[in-house]
Amino acid sequence: MKNVQWLSSSEIREQLDISLRQLYYWEHKGIVNPHSITMGSREFKRYSLTDLNTLRKVKSLLDQGYTLTSAAQKARMKAN
Numbered sequence: 001m002k003n004v005q006w007l008s009s010s011e012i013r014e015q016l017d018i019s020l021r022q023l024y025y026w027e028h029k030g031i032v033n034p035h036s037i038t039m040g041s042r043e044f045k046r047y048s049l050t051d052l053n054t055l056r057k058v059k060s061l062l063d064q065g066y067t068l069t070s071a072a073q074k075a076r077m078k079a080n
Helices: 009-016 020-028 049-063 068-079
Strands: 035-039 042-047
Touching: 009 020, 009 042, 009 049, 020 049, 042 049, 049 068
Parallel strands: none
Antiparallel strands: 035 042
């Protein structure tokens, strides 16, 4: 089994300097699909390093003036 490092929403937010609302919006738009971990009655989202890299590319493209849709498409093209 492959050893995967999981990052919390807060860790992603801090590394990218974005709000949690922005992160969740990007998730809602399908840019990333975090892993859900249930502990008791609570559910936690965990992001992989691949998710972090995708989000980093999207943020960089947005900072360059791309729309969210075009940034997400371009980030996916770079990943393939």
